[in-house]
Structure formats: structure tokens, C-alpha cells
Amino acid sequence: MDDIEIDEVATPELDDPVLIEGLPGVGHVGKLAAEHLLEEFDGELVRRVYTTEFPPQVSVDGDGVASLTCAEFHAVETDGADLLVLTGDHQAGSNEGHYTLTTTFLDIAEEFGADRAYALGGVPTGELVEEYTVLGAVSDGDLVDGLKDAGVEFRPDEPAGGIVGVSGLVLGLGGRRGVDAACLMGETSGYLVDPKSARAVLEVLEAVLDFEVDYESLEDRAEEMEEVVGKIREMQDGPAVPDDDLRYIG
Amino acid sequence: MDDIEIDEVATPELDDPVLIEGLPGVGHVGKLAAEHLLEEFDGELVRRVYTTEFPPQVSVDGDGVASLTCAEFHAVETDGADLLVLTGDHQAGSNEGHYTLTTTFLDIAEEFGADRAYALGGVPTGELVEEYTVLGAVSDGDLVDGLKDAGVEFRPDEPAGGIVGVSGLVLGLGGRRGVDAACLMGETSGYLVDPKSARAVLEVLEAVLDFEVDYESLEDRAEEMEEVVGKIREMQDGPAVPDDDLRYIG
């Protein structure tokens, strides 16, 4: 297998699409928001990205069929903008891998004609959140006012530790190649899958990209995700394995 | 040394052989099952696979002779199907290495004409197991019914954390290149080398591949393996070493 392999599943014509990145992160905010968009708008799978940077892992579906872990791009048509939604179960496994993988993601977005990007995520507060503020960061200062109008808050030099992972690089590498990129970070305690924070982030997107989405099923989706996350955590904290080499189910 | 070096020890003609993977994992279930097959059927060593992905390590035999750690393929003839049994002491040391190494394993299996594969392993329950269920996952939905008939249980979306390591990739990468692959995971507490779980997995194989194997020596084999595992653990948890560089016997 090559370091990165891309399955070209479909290549629909999209009208000035906007890249929406929602990979796993704090409070699963970005992932939950992105998957909610896919479900509500019935997204069409267009690309699968496999990489040796992901864990050597398959997931098992409801029928017992395993599929190799990958990141996926779905095309989504809304009343407003067309979206190219990037989701998956993993970030890269190394510094270098993050750079390589984000470069690939930006290449694919470019191939579909996307020159705007929103990286969705959470920012941990460490305490219960009562008002769900969305914190913003941008690749270009011209993007600030539009986002402020949509309710995004900009706090000087925050988040203090910067933004890491694919979301950070969508801004950093995206900005360097001329993509107008913004990171929308919903405040969240950081302890649980947080549907309220995901909704706050999606409401910003609605305002900015001029579409409307229903939130009825969002709580249920969050509960399901929390359940899976809980099971995984349980398995990982589970029985001690006798040896470093024995941590694999295999 | 190249990243991967393959010693071609023998190349017997095999009749539509089936790859059986039994590398180390939870409860040593897969490894124990695979080694039991080798012993009972008097397997013939056909390939050794050395790789810089394995620890820089030699093992020492009963005469004090050291050999470089490797994975081995043995050809095994049974009353039913011919088997190509993959065993070894290690999984790969990195994400990328797992992909590269499993690709090599699948190449070797293909070279011998195998287009079916069973990855053997354990799935940890964290508690004492009373009834030894074998959980299944497959690369292709058509394989489910045959395995169910052989007593394999399929639980939607389980194992929740997916299947990791070489076993996972035998399904994931195997499936992508058209191999009919299944993972057979014996339930096991996860704390000890588990011969009952290995037997449950082997009984599935017997049914599916139409051979019969004797289990008399399996308990003894498990005890020996447990003893070695125990000694290794003892050595590893042994005396504190004064410095990071001193962890080597060297």
C-alpha cells in the first residue's frame, strides 16, 4: 500500500463548494457537527482517503463486515452553498503525517473547486458550559468581520496553545495556498460528546453559508456517538494485556 | 538490511491453501491456536520474514543459539484444506509498519495461491469467560452465513473499537485486494494465555475447513507459553534500570 491511497468514488459537479472539516477532536464537536450535516442533507460519498498514518485498524458494521479505516469526503447540497464535508475516525499518527494528510485533503478540495474552508472543532473550558460561545480563528484578517456578524467571538491570542491537528493545518497550510479558511471552535467542557456545542457551531455555518438545518435528531446522534466512545474507552481501559505485543486483537 | 527481507526456505505445491494468521494478541489466543496447528500437523517451514519493524532482538533456543526475530509461514496439510500458517513473536512497531508488513504477508499468501484468509485472535471481556463464544468479522458479507453455521457469532458494530493490528489489516487490506478474509475472535478474559478460547476458535476452523485436530496437548502448550510470557514480564518489570539507554541487555 502507498502512504496515501485515494478511492475516487464519484465526481459530481459542485457549485463553488466549501470544505467543511469535522475530524475527531475535543468533545467530538467537529465530528458530530459534520456528521449531522451528512445525515440531514443526505451527502454523497465522493472520495475515500486511506493512509498508513491511520492506525492499522478496521471498523465493523452492523452486518459484521469490516472496512479499513479511512477519511471520507461527501458532497452535500444545501439551499445555500454546496459543501464538501470531510469526516473520519482518526487524525494522523505523527507530526509529519498531519502535514502530508492535510495537504492531500486540501488537494482534493481544490480538485472540486473549493477555495473556502471551515474547520469545525471544540475548545475545552474544563467546566460546564452554560452559554455556547463559538470562538474563531482565520487564515486572513478579511474574514473576521463576516464571522463576527454571524456571532463568532474573536479573543486576542486565543486559544493560547494555538490550534493543533488537521484543523490547525487547514488554516495554516490552507492559508499558505490561498484558501480562505476559518476555524470555528465551540466551547465545550471537554468531557463528553457535546451536541449543544455542535449546534452552536452549525448555527454559525447556517448564517455564513445561508442554509438551514434541522436539529431534532442531533441529541440522539450525540448519544449514539457517546455510547460508541464509551465502549471504546471501556475496551481500552479493560483487562491488562500481558505484554506490549499483546495489545492487539489479533 | 532492507526494510523487509524474505528467506525462501521451501516452496511446496499447495492445493488452494488458506492463510491462517496467528500473531501475538489478546490472551495469546491466535498465536496459541496457530502454533497448535503447526505442532499437530507437523507444518513445513516455507518462508521467514525479517523486518526492521520488529524489535532489534534475537531469541535464544535450547542450545543457546540465537536467531533473529522474524515471522514464519508454515505449510500444513490437513484432511481438509491445505493451510499456510503465519506465526511470530511480534506485530509491527509503527502504524506504517503494520500496513507494509501485512502487505508483504498477503503477497506471500498470494504467491502460494491463497485467496482465503482467517485471522485468529481474542477479544477481551475483562471477566472470567464461562462460555467460549467466537466473535466474527468478515471482509465480505457473503462470508457471514457459512461462519454462522460453524457457530460464529456476529454482533452489530462489534468489537466497538474495531480490530487492530495485522488481523485487522488482513481483513482491511485483504478485502481491498479480493481475498475472502474473516477474523475469528475467541472471547477471553484477557489476563492469561487462554487454551479454551483457542480451542473454540480452532473448532470453528475445523468446521469451516473440514479437518480434525486433537486437543490433548493444547493445555500443556498453553502452560508452557504462559510460563515464557511470565518470565518475560518478570524481566521487563524487573530491576529498575538507571537510564533510558540502559534498558538493553547489551
Add this chain to the structure above:
Amino acid sequence: MDDIEIDEVATPELDDPVLIEGLPGVGHVGKLAAEHLLEEFDGELVRRVYTTEFPPQVSVDGDGVASLTCAEFHAVETDGADLLVLTGDHQAGSNEGHYTLTTTFLDIAEEFGADRAYALGGVPTGELVEEYTVLGAVSDGDLVDGLKDAGVEFRPDEPAGGIVGVSGLVLGLGGRRGVDAACLMGETSGYLVDPKSARAVLEVLEAVLDFEVDYESLEDRAEEMEEVVGKIREMQDGPAVPDDDLRYIG
């Protein structure tokens, strides 16, 4: 993105410039000292160095604009020597990366004609420091006397653990290519950003390179830096994240 990318921002003529390295390290001594020079002398940004060895990270400025993490070279003119000051937020992420990155740094310094280098840093004492000694190490024994005259102390075989990171390699790799390199290590407790230690190091530089710098703002600068470091620490020690993959704000 390539492993290393260099933005050539400006290429002023410098008169026999001296490389001053101040990347993060114990007590932030080197970084604080180098940034103080940049501020006091109004340095001109000449090079940005991006690398996949740095964390996949952007920092966010006072306006909410993100920029990809990098190391920077500034040209600084003083009454005495011209300086080429290297600062940044990170060291490399791997052994090999340290070698590659330091080689790049030395190449850039050479391109500007620098054949002398001072690596600034701290050496931890583990207790409160009352007298701020500066410990020295050099690439060539001929450099010792000049530094002793400037108040630098040389203690046989110290620091006992050697000098690691970019500072160590500025000596080690610099020395191998004929650069006259010295490491100036201010004693510091190791617990806080230490402006007194940074001042001690800068006073040595003043003596050796024959310039004068004002220290009035150094305490304030240290406090700001400590505040940022504190916030980052807080965020990192913050809420537990549910899964290894969730540690990213993304």
C-alpha cells in the same frame, strides 16, 4: 509540503553577522534573551523556516489570524556586531529532525556569512538561584579564554548530561563545519521563565560582541511569556479528553 520550507522574506547585507540561537528550553532563558534582543533592537524578519518536524499547529494573533508554526531568523544591527537571531516556539519532534533542522539553520546562517554562533539557554539547578552564573561550552578550545574574560564559567565535564536539542547541535554540527560556536547557559531553577538568568546570558553577549542593551522591559516580557506558558499548561492539563484521537482541537 516539503519536509522543510524556507520563506525568503528579506536578504539584507550583514557585516560578519553572529548567529544567536534562542529556541525554547529550560526556564525559557534562551528564548527570552533572544526575543529581548529582537524587541530592543527592532530586528528585521529575514527568513521563516517551516518543517513537518514541528507540531501540526497554528498560533493565533491578537486579531484572530492564525499562522503556521515556524522558526524565524531576524537580522539585528547593534552598535557592536550584526546579529542573526533565531527564535521560534518549538524544537524538532524527533532525533533525526533535530539534525536535519539544525543543518538547515546552519546553512541559512552560512548564507548570511555568519561563522560564529552563540546558542543561548538555561541549565537547571533545581533550587532557587541567588547568583546567576553563566555556564559555557564551546566547539573549539580557543574560544574558552575570551568567554572566561566575559564572566562565563567553565566546569569540567558539565553539564553532566551533555547539551541536547538545537543548542547542542549548533555546537556539535557547527563545530564539524568550522563554525566557532559557544553555548551560554544561564543557571536557573528550571521552574519559571527566568528574566534574571536571561539577563546574565545577555550581559555575556554584550561583553563579547561589544553592544549595549537596555533591560528595563525584560521583567515585563518575562511576565507576559510566563502568562502564555501558564495558559498553555492549563489547557494541556485541562479536561480529560475521552480518547487518544480526541486530544486535538479539531
Add this chain to the structure above:
Amino acid sequence: MDDIEIDEVATPELDDPVLIEGLPGVGHVGKLAAEHLLEEFDGELVRRVYTTEFPPQVSVDGDGVASLTCAEFHAVETDGADLLVLTGDHQAGSNEGHYTLTTTFLDIAEEFGADRAYALGGVPTGELVEEYTVLGAVSDGDLVDGLKDAGVEFRPDEPAGGIVGVSGLVLGLGGRRGVDAACLMGETSGYLVDPKSARAVLEVLEAVLDFEVDYESLEDRAEEMEEVVGKIREMQDGPAVPDDDLRYIG
């Protein structure tokens, strides 16, 4: 810098030399033994091996002069065999690096005509050792009897965890290229630099290679080494550093 750089310091004619490897390991047994040989026989430095696999580090000598960490080969003439003694402060930093580096070491030994190798080390017992047994392992069964005659003990399948690091690969990779290699492992508690264990190992070498060495200074040498190791440990366990990036003196 290349991944591996070799300085050819001298290339004396050696008479059928024997490679003696003494890199850091349990109880510093191998390193102490090898350095004792160098001192007692006044070894001549013949090769320095630099590699990006070693930590990015310089050590500082008695005059404050830093040198880049490396492994060194010294030629040593004894009354019996000529020796090519390999010492250094580090093992490789990764699995792959161990393989690459040991291959380089074996290449250099071959260049000098060595076709025999002794890897010296310690094997931890976890308790005080009263009788200093030397455990052996070999690349070829023909070597066992000669070593038994010299007092080496062979215990079936021990050490149970195999032999790891450069010593392991001198056997494993050396054996694969036809070098007659043995590992001599002195029993040691594992807690301290152990001169008695080093002496036991050296006495085996004396018998096998037919030379005599004086042990008067060995205890002092061990004490000095223990002191340095202690200081390094102290520094490493020293003051907490505020941030992952701050662990460098730099």
C-alpha cells in the same frame, strides 16, 4: 548531515581482529568492560560513527569543549588477539535505527577483517549477585563448547525475553552474514554500574582470546562511571520543566 557519517581516523593493519561490542546496557557491564580494555591496552581510535539515530546531543569534556555524540571503534593490540573495540554513549533511537546502525558496525568490522565478534553485556537478576556467572548465547552452535570451557554458562531458552539492542543484532545480523558471534552476559543486579560483573565477562574474554588484563583500576573506573550516571539521573529527574518543548537545555 547524512543518516550515518563515518570519520575514518586511522586504518592500521590488524591481524585477524575480533570485534568487541560494549555499548550501554544493563548495569553498564558491557560498556565498562570495553572501556577498561581501551584504557589498559591503550587503544587507538580508528573510526567515529555519527548518526541521526543518536540523541541530538553533545558531551562536554574537561576543558569545556563539546563533541557530537558518536560511537567509536578503537584498535587494541593484546598479547593474544587483536581487538576492534566498539564503545559509545547510546544505542539507536528506533527499531529501524538499530538494524541500520548494527549493519554499519558490522560493515566496519568486516572492513578491518574481523570475522568473530563478542557482544558484551549484563543480564539483570533483580537481586544482589553473589557468584558472577556469565551467561552465553551464540550465532552458531559450534561456538558453545569453546565458551563452556572458558566458564560460560548456557541455559536453555535464556534470557527468556531474548537479547535486544545492538548486542542482539550483532548475533542476529552477524550470524546471517557469517560472522561467528557470541554474546557474553554477566549477571548483575541491574541497579548499579557493576565492576564485578564486568570482570567476570572480561575473564571469559581473556581465556578465549588468550590475553591478560590488569583489574586494579576497574573498581575506580566503575565508581567514576557510576558518578556520571548518577549526575545524569539527577538532572533528568530534576526540576519539572513547564512544557514538553522546554525539556531541552537550549
